[in-house]
Amino acid sequence: MVPLDHGTFRTWLDEYTTAWETGDADAAAALFASDATYHETPFTDPLDGRDAIRTYWAQTTATQEATDVDTTIEAINRATGLAQFETTFVRDGSLVTVEGVLSARFVAGDCVEFREWWHRKG
Numbered sequence: 109m110v111p112l113d114h115g116t117f118r119t120w121l122d123e124y125t126t127a128w129e130t131g132d133a134d135a136a137a138a139l140f141a142s143d144a145t146y147h148e149t150p151f152t153d154p155l156d157g158r159d160a161i162r163t164y165w166a167q168t169t170a171t172q173e174a175t176d177v178d179t180t181i182e183a184i185n186r187a188t189g190l191a192q193f194e195t196t197f198v199r200d201g202s203l204v205t206v207e208g209v210l211s212a213r214f215v216a217g218d219c220v221e222f223r224e225w226w227h228r229k230g
Contacts, residue, residue, distance in 0.1 A: 111186050112186065112189055114184060118181060121179045121189075124139055127139065127165070128175060128195070129176065131170070134162060136161065137158045137162035138158075140158050140218065141158070141215070141220045142157060143157055144220050145221050146160070146161050146164065147223040148164070149224065149226070150223070172197040173198040173199070174196075175196070177195045178193065179192065182209070187214050189212050191209070191210050192207075193207070205229040207226065209224070209226075210222065210223065210224045
């Protein structure tokens, strides 16, 4: 197993950010292995596979406008990166701010497990 490095994780986060800000569900899905699991919150069942992730991102970003995402790498341990994020977007004319933490585990360069813990601030 090749350990995850800061540059590789930063590049992945930048691509994730771009996909979110542009509402590009195909680009978001391409960041994950075909059989990846995606946990939007710790309280819901995970999405299984790239197609489910693509559908989720298409539905989620369809209601977001003027999206701005900022990420900060907090830690990297072997194949897992941990980052903090803050996102603002407009939904139904109101500004929404979401803060959270994400964990992404990689195998052979592909994200195979993704977990988010987030809270809507406004």
